Amino acid sequence: MADPVLHLEGLRKRYGSADTEYEVLHGIDLRLERGEFAALIGPSGSGKSTLLNLIGLLDRPSAGRLVIDGAETATLDDTALTRLRGERIGFVFQHHHLIPAFTAEENVAMPLLIARGRPDAAMFERAGELLGRVGLADRRRQLANRLSGGQQQRVAIARALAMSPALVLADEPTGNLDTHSADEVFALLREVNRQLGTSFLIVTHDPRLAHRCDRIIELVDGRIVSDRANEVAAGRSPVQGSAEETE
Amino acid sequence: MKSWMPFEWIAALRFLQEGRMQSLLIIVGVGVGVAVIVFMSALLSGLQANLVRRTLSSQAHIVLLPAEEVARPQVAGEGALNRVQKQAQRLRSIDQWQQLRARLEGWPEIAAVSPVASGPAFAVRGDASKAVTLLGIDPGRYNRVVDLAGRLAAGELRVGAGETVIGIELAKDLGAEVGDKLRLTGAEGQAETLTVTGLFDLGNKGVNARNVYVGLRTGQTLLDLVGGVSNIDLALHDLDEAEDVAQRIAAESGLIADSWIRTNAQFVTALTSQRVSSDVIRFFIALSVSFGIASVLVVSVVQRSKEIGILRAMGATQAQMRRIFLLQGGIVGFLGSLLGSALAWSFLMLWRMLARNPDGTPLFDIGVEPALVAIAAGGASVVGILAALLPARRAAGLDPVVAIRG
Ligand SMILES: Nc1ncnc2c1ncn2[C@@H]1O[C@H](COP(=O)(O)OP(=O)(O)OP(=O)(O)O)[C@@H](O)[C@H]1O
Ligand SMILES: [Mg+2]
Numbered sequence: 001m002a003d004p005v006l007h008l009e010g011l012r013k014r015y016g017s018a019d020t021e022y023e024v025l026h027g028i029d030l031r032l033e034r035g036e037f038a039a040l041i042g043p044s045g046s047g048k049s050t051l052l053n054l055i056g057l058l059d060r061p062s063a064g065r066l067v068i069d070g071a072e073t074a075t076l077d078d079t080a081l082t083r084l085r086g087e088r089i090g091f092v093f094q095h096h097h098l099i100p101a102f103t104a105e106e107n108v109a110m111p112l113l114i115a116r117g118r119p120d121a122a123m124f125e126r127a128g129e130l131l132g133r134v135g136l137a138d139r140r141r142q143l144a145n146r147l148s149g150g151q152q153q154r155v156a157i158a159r160a161l162a163m164s165p166a167l168v169l170a171d172e173p174t175g176n177l178d179t180h181s182a183d184e185v186f187a188l189l190r191e192v193n194r195q196l197g198t199s200f201l202i203v204t205h206d207p208r209l210a211h212r213c214d215r216i217i218e219l220v221d222g223r224i225v226s227d228r229a230n231e232v233a234a235g236r237s238p239v240q241g242s243a244e245e246t247e
Numbered sequence: 248m249k250s251w252m253p254f255e256w257i258a259a260l261r262f263l264q265e266g267r268m269q270s271l272l273i274i275v276g277v278g279v280g281v282a283v284i285v286f287m288s289a290l291l292s293g294l295q296a297n298l299v300r301r302t303l304s305s306q307a308h309i310v311l312l313p314a315e316e317v318a319r320p321q322v323a324g325e326g327a328l329n330r331v332q333k334q335a336q337r338l339r340s341i342d343q344w345q346q347l348r349a350r351l352e353g354w355p356e357i358a359a360v361s362p363v364a365s366g367p368a369f370a371v372r373g374d375a376s377k378a379v380t381l382l383g384i385d386p387g388r389y390n391r392v393v394d395l396a397g398r399l400a401a402g403e404l405r406v407g408a409g410e411t412v413i414g415i416e417l418a419k420d421l422g423a424e425v426g427d428k429l430r431l432t433g434a435e436g437q438a439e440t441l442t443v444t445g446l447f448d449l450g451n452k453g454v455n456a457r458n459v460y461v462g463l464r465t466g467q468t469l470l471d472l473v474g475g476v477s478n479i480d481l482a483l484h485d486l487d488e489a490e491d492v493a494q495r496i497a498a499e500s501g502l503i504a505d506s507w508i509r510t511n512a513q514f515v516t517a518l519t520s521q522r523v524s525s526d527v528i529r530f531f532i533a534l535s536v537s538f539g540i541a542s543v544l545v546v547s548v549v550q551r552s553k554e555i556g557i558l559r560a561m562g563a564t565q566a567q568m569r570r571i572f573l574l575q576g577g578i579v580g581f582l583g584s585l586l587g588s589a590l591a592w593s594f595l596m597l598w599r600m601l602a603r604n605p606d607g608t609p610l611f612d613i614g615v616e617p618a619l620v621a622i623a624a625g626g627a628s629v630v631g632i633l634a635a636l637l638p639a640r641r642a643a644g645l646d647p648v649v650a651i652r653g
Contacts, residue, residue, distance in 0.1 A: 049652075053648045056560065058559075058560060058647045058648045058651070059646075059648045078564070078565060079564050079565070079566070082559065082562055082563070082564045082565070083562065083564070085560070085562055086561060086562015086563075087562070091560050091561070093651060097553065097556075097557045097560075097651060098557075099554050099557060099558070100265070100554075101261040101262060101264065101265035101554075102261060110558070110561055111561040111562055113254050113257070114254055114558065114561055114562045114563045114567065115562055117253055117254055118251070118252070118253055118254065119252070119254075119257070159561070163562075
């Protein structure tokens with residue numbers, strides 16, 4: 001069987017120095033297979049963002065094993081982690097972090113530009129294609145900060161897909177959007193998952209959205225307290241009706 | 248996006264472009280600093296070149312004297328003449344000076360070689376009598392060491408048999424004009440009556456009052472130095488080499504070789520200390536410019552921490568982040584230096600218009616040399632990059648988690 005996209009074993013994260021040290025994540029075990037579309041839920045302060053940052057290689061665990069797409073991460077230095085992150089992981093943040101000095105197209109092409117070092121026609125072609133996929137083909141040349149919140153988030157999704165990552169991590173991707181835009185964005189994530197087979201791990205506070213995922217992982221006080229398949233969502237026909245239908 | 252530009256350049260330029268006001272202000276700041284440095288340098292080198300030129304207008308770069316001459320002059324300013332006045336004993340000739348002349352003419356550093364028979368004499372006209380320095384010269388050669396022909400106030404430079412050229416001060420003292428006769432008497436009593444063919448003004452009152460030029464042969468006769476020369480005057484291609492060349496000639500020929508640098512030691516020291524103090528000022532300007540760049544970039548790192556975090560999340564390495572900020576420093580320095588050079592150029596134009604002699608001619612000649620602009624541009628870029636070291640380190644070391652959450 002192929003490597004899982006994500007494999008965690010006894011992952012721990014401690015903050016603070018020696019005497020004031022406290023643990024936020026107390027040994028997380030988790031496996032995410034290719035093409036899975038999973039929600040990570042839990043009360044505020046339970047450690048969801050902390051976990052996502054560890055998985056995204058933005059931060060290092062205090063203990064435990066973290067394997068991304070078959071690559072052991074414990075022995076890698078910062079540059080190697082950065083490379084791995086750039087190639088295998090896409091991010092969608094709550095506050096649609098685009099770079100305002102660049103256009104929509106340039107933002108989408110940015111991971112490719114960083115990886116290859118110099119711009120080329122192919123990367124802008126790809127950026128245009130991805131913007132078409134998220135329904136923003138006509139906004140290619142617009143500066144990022146001139147777009148609406150929902151549009152910015154869709155650009156961010158297109159950007160997360162630029163390198164064809166194995167895993168997309170989304171930390172409250174719809175948290176800043178109104179219900180309608182949130183539904184649209186969520187539907188888009190679902191569509192990408194179905195069409196490209198990209199795995200998703202989505203942190204959300206919105207139970208409505210969580211229930212549209214195939215799997216729901218619940219974190220409380222730094223421990224996974226439940227991890228269950230969501231039959232309703234998983235059994236549904238692809239593409240059609242992620243946004244409109246409710247469970 | 249320009250396709251040839253690497254990612255770091257694109258990001259650096261975009262960041263500068265986006266922080267328009269900030270970038271503009273710091274570039275102007277750098278520009279003013281560079282302008283002051285370039286202006287000062289141009290002014291100083293113009294001023295010094297002018298002073299040196301004036302000082303050397305009546306002096307050889309190097310004077311060769313016979314070795315055993317006892318009374319060595321220590322006098323600045325008037326070179327040849329004081330030297331010969333001081334010696335009481337009979338003039339000595341340089342041995343085999345023709346061969347030496349031929350040899351020195353082969354040196355690449357040496358521009359001109361002029362043997363001179365010079366010594367004390369008296370000039371008499373009517374009741375007036377003056378102690379003078381008699382210089383027997385070959386005008387073709389001498390002119391290439393001291394531009395006598397170019398400094399004539401009246402008449403022409405003709406020193407054939409029975410002819411002499413004197414300074415305007417001496418002419419005044421003796422009441423002589425071109426065409427008048429005067430009588431010259433050497434230390435050993437030889438005397439000759441000569442016709443004044445020209446009056447010179449070498450820009451130095453002492454020289455104008457004392458130097459009396461005659462033909463080499465006349466000089467040799469009057470100074471009882473038949474066939475000999477008392478000294479050989481040299482002009483070099485590069486003034487600054489004078490001391491070095493003088494020492495080499497002295498070592499090779501056994502003669503005494505006095506460079507203008509040695510005979511004008513105080514003057515040269517003054518020039519040097521002027522240059523040192525201006526170096527110090529320039530250094531501190533560069534330092535304050537670099538602090539300015541550094542502080543702007545430090546603020547920019549803080550302002551852009553979120554974007555830095557995003558770029559890091561998308562795979563930008565620490566080294567790439569560092570380069571983006573180093574480049575911003577370099578670009579600010581470079582653009583500032585271009586602005587500064589333009590400013591300096593306008594300052595100089597203005598200065599040239601305002602600083603004039605009473606007769607309307609420029610006080611002295613200065614200009615912005617392309618080399619100076621190139622050095623300023625290179626220097627400012629390097630200073631910018633150095634100033635960006637600390638901000639770039641901070642940008643690279645930024646924790647992406649913190650940056651993104653912020
Ligand atoms: N850099 C840090 N230093 C110290 N403590 C931290 C740090 N980051 C997070 N924490 C702590 O870790 C705990 C988990 O935080 P985390 O942000 O992961 O929660 P969360 O589940 O994402 O919450 P929310 O739903 O509000 O976003 C919190 O108690 C928080 O104070
Ligand atoms: Mg969170």
